[in-house]
Amino acid sequence: MIETDVLIVGAGPVGLTLAMDLALRGIAVTVAETRAAREVPTVRCNHVAARSMEIFRRLGLAHKLRQAGLPPDYPHDASFRTTVIGTEMSRIPIPCRRDRFTATGGPDTGWPTPEPPHRINQLYLEPILFDHAAAMDNIRLLNRTQVIGFAQDDTCVQATARDLATGQTFKIVSPYLVGCDGGRSMVRKAIGAKFVGDAVVQRVQSTYIRAPQLLEQMTGEPAWAIVSLNPRRSGTLYAIDGRERWIVHNYLQEHETDFAAIDRDWAIRTILGVADDFAYEVLNVEDWIGRRLVADRFRNGRVFICGDAAHIWVPYGGYGMNAGIADAANLAWLLAARLNGWGGPAILAAYEQERLPITEQVSHFAMNYAHHMIKNRRIVPANIEEDSQAGAALRAEFGQELYELNVQQYCCGGLNFGYYYDQSPLILYDGQPHPAYTMADFTPATVPGCRTPHFWLTDGRSLYDAMGPDYALLRFDPTVAVDKLLAAAEQRRMPLKVLDINPAAAPPAYTTKLLLSRPDQHIAWRGNDLPPNIKTLVDQLRGEAE
Numbered sequence: 408m409i410e411t412d413v414l415i416v417g418a419g420p421v422g423l424t425l426a427m428d429l430a431l432r433g434i435a436v437t438v439a440e441t442r443a444a445r446e447v448p449t450v451r452c453n454h455v456a457a458r459s460m461e462i463f464r465r466l467g468l469a470h471k472l473r474q475a476g477l478p479p480d481y482p483h484d485a486s487f488r489t490t491v492i493g494t495e496m497s498r499i500p501i502p503c504r505r506d507r508f509t510a511t512g513g514p515d516t517g518w519p520t521p522e523p524p525h526r527i528n529q530l531y532l533e534p535i536l537f538d539h540a541a542a543m544d545n546i547r548l549l550n551r552t553q554v555i556g557f558a559q560d561d562t563c564v565q566a567t568a569r570d571l572a573t574g575q576t577f578k579i580v581s582p583y584l585v586g587c588d589g590g591r592s593m594v595r596k597a598i599g600a601k602f603v604g605d606a607v608v609q610r611v612q613s614t615y616i617r618a619p620q621l622l623e624q625m626t627g628e629p630a631w632a633i634v635s636l637n638p639r640r641s642g643t644l645y646a647i648d649g650r651e652r653w654i655v656h657n658y659l660q661e662h663e664t665d666f667a668a669i670d671r672d673w674a675i676r677t678i679l680g681v682a683d684d685f686a687y688e689v690l691n692v693e694d695w696i697g698r699r700l701v702a703d704r705f706r707n708g709r710v711f712i713c714g715d716a717a718h719i720w721v722p723y724g725g726y727g728m729n730a731g732i733a734d735a736a737n738l739a740w741l742l743a744a745r746l747n748g749w750g751g752p753a754i755l756a757a758y759e760q761e762r763l764p765i766t767e768q769v770s771h772f773a774m775n776y777a778h779h780m781i782k783n784r785r786i787v788p789a790n791i792e793e794d795s796q797a798g799a800a801l802r803a804e805f806g807q808e809l810y811e812l813n814v815q816q817y818c819c820g821g822l823n824f825g826y827y828y829d830q831s832p833l834i835l836y837d838g839q840p841h842p843a844y845t846m847a848d849f850t851p852a853t854v855p856g857c858r859t860p861h862f863w864l865t866d867g868r869s870l871y872d873a874m875g876p877d878y879a880l881l882r883f884d885p886t887v888a889v890d891k892l893l894a895a896a897e898q899r900r901m902p903l904k905v906l907d908i909n910p911a912a913a914p915p916a917y918t919t920k921l922l923l924s925r926p927d928q929h930i931a932w933r934g935n936d937l938p939p940n941i942k943t944l945v946d947q948l949r950g951e952a953e
């Protein structure tokens with residue numbers, strides 16, 4: 408029998424992020440995973456969002472991830488073409504790894520973050536997360552182990568796991584269990600949560616290929632994503648290694664419900680724009696159905712679900728895994744607060760109250776976007792490839808439309824920085840409205856519930872690095888007395904630090920002399936003076952009230 412503070416079922420990107428965040432907060436974690444150690448996943452997510460990179464920065468991982476992915480000078484651009492090797496209609500510039508921190512003027516440069524987005528396939532991402540987690544104190548990774556069931560009572564969760572090498576079963580006992588076990592989650596089903604939404608938004612015939620000659624046949628600059636649009640077959644190609652490996656997504660039409668009925672080779676050649684003698688090798692077939700499904704609950708008692716176990720949707724906006732990583736960062740500090748003894752009994756309720764509405768909203772953004780793209784693929788003009796002035800004019804016009812639509816998903820600032828928690832029991836709202844956001848756009852704000860807007864301190868440090876992993880009180884006027892708050896926090900053993908900040912460094916969104924940022928970098932409270940009843944404030948931050 409194993410005893411642990413938290414049992415995490417599943418060592419995908421979400422389970423590993425949760426494990427690392429908990430471990431850094433002093434919690435003993437056991438992670439059970441059916442795959443072998445370092446066994447790579449299928450080719451899936453290609454985009455690590457800026458917000459995820461901010462989280463990885465706090466976990467000490469961002470630098471490692473930046474060193475991996477596409478070659479340093481391989482463009483992370485998205486290009487819109489008639490075929491992969493055909494004429495380019497437009498292009499969204501996204502800096503390559505080498506230029507990520509120096510490039511200016513692009514639609515995702517100049518964002519208020521210490522960690523802009525990164526492009527790396529899950530194939531390369533997961534082993535880095537795994538190695539980092541494996542080297543951490545407080546984490547026990549049980550590979551080739553399947554959790555087959557559990558029961559909970561008032562004090563703990565008792566899970567049954569099977570060692571897949573020997574077939575033997577054993578018990579894992581913990582105060583909390585988190586299912587990060589993917590879209591088919593056993594944990595979700597066991598807690599009685601139901602996926603609700605749209606079961607089919609888009610069918611995609613996906614093929615992972617090796618095509619060493621493809622790069623040299625492209626007429627324009629290479630790109631990370633190449634969206635191929637022509638009247639015969641439209642699809643998207645993502646560069647996996649920047650040399651010879653690619654994933655080709657063939658978006659099926661509504662009436663094409665049988666993956667096997669579509670000639671895969673024909674579709675790939677049509678999307679690429681290559682002749683019958685072009686050589687490529689199929690490395691794997693990865694057909695998938697884009698859905699929009701969100702669980703109707705994220706928790707039952709001592710058991711939680713996170714990531715794909717709680718929500719799946721079409722990967723537009725590149726925000727499937729990234730939404731799961733945000734879940735993990737949210738749940739980690741709440742669980743750690745409770746286990747470390749300063750979080751009150753109500754603190755864990757915040758997880759569902761904060762994350763479920765956001766998840767629901769993002770799922771709709773992604774699906775609406777998918778519908779736009781489905782329509783665009785249907786209306787590709789018949790003469791888009793015509794070698795004439797009229798053809799060129801058409802490509803310029805269509806290309807511009809594609810740019811405007813797709814810049815929202817490939818440079819999705821709103822999904823990264825715009826979302827806020829407006830129904831949290833842990834946040835002290837002050838009646839000010841949260842600024843609306845879209846997939847692409849956001850307005851930095853310090854309304855409680857928003858992400859604490861990032862800026863660089865006058866000594867060159869990132870605000871987030873200076874705030875650290877706990878509650879941080881940002882004080883923009885050193886004459887405002889905050890001792891009473893520090894004393895009340897100390898009395899309740901709630902970790903809190905004060906950070907004195909030169910107001911000249913802060914962006915205009917900062918309008919108050921004090922601002923309290925939570926361990927997950929969302930704003931809990933702001934004001935010019937401490938409120939009269941400081942104990943009530945601290946108790947709300949800790950989730951003391953039932």
Ligand SMILES: Cc1cc2nc3c(=O)[nH]c(=O)nc-3n(C[C@H](O)[C@H](O)[C@H](O)COP(=O)(O)OP(=O)(O)OC[C@H]3O[C@@H](n4cnc5c(N)ncnc54)[C@H](O)[C@@H]3O)c2cc1C
Pocket residue numbers: 416417418419420421422439440441442448450451452453454529552553554555587588589590592593613695713714715716722724725726727728729730731
């Ligand atoms: C084609 C495609 C493209 C995508 N592109 C993007 C993108 O660009 N951006 C993005 O953000 N997302 C993208 N996604 C989504 C992304 O891949 C998932 O959201 C992400 O993998 C979810 O991570 P997870 O850790 O929640 O689940 P998973 O990655 O599914 O991991 C779950 C883990 O749990 C393990 N497990 C399951 N059951 C048990 C059990 N009973 N016991 C022990 N272990 C168990 C599994 O082996 C697995 O390792 C894409 C998905 C697809 C299909």
